[in-house]
Amino acid sequence: MEEEKAMEMSASANHADTVPRMFWHGVKTRAAKTIFRQKDFGIWQAVTWDELGRIAREIGMGLASLGYAPGEVVSILSNTNKEWMAADLGALGAAGVVNGIYPTDAPIQVEYLLFDSGSVYAFVEDEEQLDKVLEVRDRMPGLRKIVVFDMEGLHELNDPQVMSLDALRALGREHDAAHPGEWERRIGLRKPEDLAILCYTSGTTGKPKGAMISHGNIMATCAAYQALFPQDENDERMAFLPLCHIAERVGGEYHALYTGAVLNFVENPETVPENVREIAPTVFTAVPRVWEKFYSGVLIRLKEAGALQQSAYKVAIAIGYRQAKLREERKPVPAGLAFAFWLARLLVLNNVRKAIGVHRSKILITAAAPIAPDLVRWYMALGLEMLEAWGQTESCGAVTGNPRGGVKPGSIGPMMPPSEVKLSPEGELLVRGPGVFMGYLHQPEKTAETIADGWLHTGDVGKVDAEGYFYITDRMKDIIITAGGKNITPSEIENQLKFSPYITDAVVIGEKRPYLTALVMIDHENVEKYAQDNAIPFSNYASLCRRPEIQELIQGEIERVNKTFARVEQLKKFRLIEQKLTAEDEELTPTMKLKRRLVNDKYKALIDSMYMKEAA
Amino acid sequence: MSDVILELANVEASYGPVQALRGVSLSVFKGKIVTVLGANGAGKSTILKTISGIIDPSKGQIRFESEEIQKRDPDWIVRRGIGHVPEGREVFALLTVEENLRMGAYTRSDADGIASDIETVYGYFPILRERARQEAGKLSGGQQQMLAISRALLSRPKLMLMDEPSLGLSPLLTQEIFRIIVRINREKGTTILLVEQNANMALEVADYGYVLEVGRIVMEDTCKRLLEKEDVQEFYLGMKAQGVRGQRRWKKKKQWR
Numbered sequence: 094m095e096e097e098k099a100m101e102m103s104a105s106a107n108h109a110d111t112v113p114r115m116f117w118h119g120v121k122t123r124a125a126k127t128i129f130r131q132k133d134f135g136i137w138q139a140v141t142w143d144e145l146g147r148i149a150r151e152i153g154m155g156l157a158s159l160g161y162a163p164g165e166v167v168s169i170l171s172n173t174n175k176e177w178m179a180a181d182l183g184a185l186g187a188a189g190v191v192n193g194i195y196p197t198d199a200p201i202q203v204e205y206l207l208f209d210s211g212s213v214y215a216f217v218e219d220e221e222q223l224d225k226v227l228e229v230r231d232r233m234p235g236l237r238k239i240v241v242f243d244m245e246g247l248h249e250l251n252d253p254q255v256m257s258l259d260a261l262r263a264l265g266r267e268h269d270a271a272h273p274g275e276w277e278r279r280i281g282l283r284k285p286e287d288l289a290i291l292c293y294t295s296g297t298t299g300k301p302k303g304a305m306i307s308h309g310n311i312m313a314t315c316a317a318y319q320a321l322f323p324q325d326e327n328d329e330r331m332a333f334l335p336l337c338h339i340a341e342r343v344g345g346e347y348h349a350l351y352t353g354a355v356l357n358f359v360e361n362p363e364t365v366p367e368n369v370r371e372i373a374p375t376v377f378t379a380v381p382r383v384w385e386k387f388y389s390g391v392l393i394r395l396k397e398a399g400a401l402q403q404s405a406y407k408v409a410i411a412i413g414y415r416q417a418k419l420r421e422e423r424k425p426v427p428a429g430l431a432f433a434f435w436l437a438r439l440l441v442l443n444n445v446r447k448a449i450g451v452h453r454s455k456i457l458i459t460a461a462a463p464i465a466p467d468l469v470r471w472y473m474a475l476g477l478e479m480l481e482a483w484g485q486t487e488s489c490g491a492v493t494g495n496p497r498g499g500v501k502p503g504s505i506g507p508m509m510p511p512s513e514v515k516l517s518p519e520g521e522l523l524v525r526g527p528g529v530f531m532g533y534l535h536q537p538e539k540t541a542e543t544i545a546d547g548w549l550h551t552g553d554v555g556k557v558d559a560e561g562y563f564y565i566t567d568r569m570k571d572i573i574i575t576a577g578g579k580n581i582t583p584s585e586i587e588n589q590l591k592f593s594p595y596i597t598d599a600v601v602i603g604e605k606r607p608y609l610t611a612l613v614m615i616d617h618e619n620v621e622k623y624a625q626d627n628a629i630p631f632s633n634y635a636s637l638c639r640r641p642e643i644q645e646l647i648q649g650e651i652e653r654v655n656k657t658f659a660r661v662e663q664l665k666k667f668r669l670i671e672q673k674l675t676a677e678d679e680e681l682t683p684t685m686k687l688k689r690r691l692v693n694d695k696y697k698a699l700i701d702s703m704y705m706k707e708a709a
Numbered sequence: 710m711s712d713v714i715l716e717l718a719n720v721e722a723s724y725g726p727v728q729a730l731r732g733v734s735l736s737v738f739k740g741k742i743v744t745v746l747g748a749n750g751a752g753k754s755t756i757l758k759t760i761s762g763i764i765d766p767s768k769g770q771i772r773f774e775s776e777e778i779q780k781r782d783p784d785w786i787v788r789r790g791i792g793h794v795p796e797g798r799e800v801f802a803l804l805t806v807e808e809n810l811r812m813g814a815y816t817r818s819d820a821d822g823i824a825s826d827i828e829t830v831y832g833y834f835p836i837l838r839e840r841a842r843q844e845a846g847k848l849s850g851g852q853q854q855m856l857a858i859s860r861a862l863l864s865r866p867k868l869m870l871m872d873e874p875s876l877g878l879s880p881l882l883t884q885e886i887f888r889i890i891v892r893i894n895r896e897k898g899t900t901i902l903l904v905e906q907n908a909n910m911a912l913e914v915a916d917y918g919y920v921l922e923v924g925r926i927v928m929e930d931t932c933k934r935l936l937e938k939e940d941v942q943e944f945y946l947g948m949k950a951q952g953v954r955g956q957r958r959w960k961k962k963k964q965w966r
Binding site for chain 1: 731732965966
């Protein structure tokens, strides 16, 4: 009876109310269509819904055979790849809860996340990730088994607690044959209000907090996304952001399951540009850092091009900007300009789009961090629609977004129904709606602080215009109050700095200080190129940073930005971070942003040096 | 800095479409042994070939005793005082040992000086005196290496470029060769730029080191300090922190700090 009902529900159109039901419905209806691609020995290999359904079912039933009970948590510790998604859907299908752990996390963080989430199984990508779990498993009595995706180098490992994904799937096949109907039963077990996934927020202050996201949160968000960013089975997307992050998990994986759009898993984080060019996605979601990288890549290549190409670009992009400006102002584009733009695209801009790999893109979506408005305008000038969206883990992803044909650069767009967004008297953005999370795991006080009077308190401060477009001015806790008592919103300045091809990221400093300063992280590749072009000798990263010519280069960029701000908002000094930071470093978030608080503490001496008396 | 004998600034070099050096800047101090470490294909040999004029750099300057020498002919550079001990010895196989040595002195005309220098290198490598009339092609690999070093010394270089002197040699012979390299440096004051895959050996004898990765310098320091760097230990000295399983195949990401 229960089973029948479950089947019926999972078969009901795209109105499935849980992730497993949605997934299984997709397997049934899209059977032989491609769900994703991943490279194998250099060749993109497609996987169909049927195949993914079979693999996920084997994983889920394998877990069931080991005694996995509904509602129990598994953790996945892997880079974004097809096994991640299969394990996620297998565990969710078996009525479980899935927690993602960043592959760049150190063993001590892995320990905390496994423990806090109460994980009973851990899926790990390979030997490297396995070692992290093995290092801490003695303190993890609740952990029953560790399942390894890639057994390379581990075939001789004989550890009763470790098994390969293939072995788990074999167990699943046997268990499935012996228990017909069990998978379907489990698919139907979870309800919309039940916990589906845990997303740990990076936690720049204190321990990470596990945000509880329900099936209902996810399904409502998918529906809202579809209204703003429509896509279907003919669309190609990239998957490369961490799946532990709400942006890729819901906006990427689940929204693709919802719509049938094809996901393409990149080989590794370094091959993103190459893979983008190969796939030419039609819908492309990325973080500002990626957009910045594409933009500076084009600018740098242009410097190498001949004079003719340079002036052709100048003319073409100017036409693009003129058209984009009219669009931004919602004015009609005169036929002459439209024709000029058509020509500009044909002769120049299409090549620029191709060089990036966005020549087929209908929409570009940017989220997860603020983006410089000028960068949005540049993409618009190429004739692309770049839609900035805003949200957070606690709202299950975006709850505002710029609509197609109505982009306002610098704005995060109007609220996305059915979510409601409003400003508190202090200017904080508050959110209410079906995407608002269930709360933090084991932390009712923190939950109560975050959801008060039925509204999610986002901590972002902003404003709203007459048309309902929201603008974020800063994180509430990031606002700097200088010694002179002036309130400064650092991210506005930082975004302008990041627009420079030579600056990857910057942190503005000035809390209780007489003036503003900044710590700057250079763009290694572009600054290196600048040094080569200008015969500035250097050996390694640190020596590059120390070159007076490079200091001058960055000084020039700072002065350019300073011109756009009032006197009190101008940066008086800066220092470069002389160590090349990687995702493994605690200073960076997994999306490669500098963590403000941590940087403030860690580089205190360097910061203090900017406030020493010159004479001393 | 008057005691910098050789300086490379922003040197780029390519083999056809393949860029081997992507902007290398380094300094070699007079009287020192400086080493460049790197894996296969990092561009180590290319650096030496670019210095000795076998390859012209596509960009950048090479200054020897403050004079720009890039794009000069190799023989001019030898006369200027740079000797090159190429990778794989490259002795003249059909000439005798002594003839090989005289080839090394090709740029000189002081017969007495040459004779005394030949005596000196026989002092370093007595086996070469024994084989003086033998064809160089019939020497063992180690003896050929000795000959190649000796041949370079015969031009009385101020700076010797050595390309993997340990290549194909037994550990014992390697040690002997390196002992002589140090001796040449100490006794004659010859500055040595040493390229090596045998990082252990190179870091032991050299004063200062650069680490080269795909045509870029990623690290530089005194050899003493390089030996303490985690990445140098793991990637060049084969030392790995033991994992929980007592073995570890995966490599951590290189950070070079």
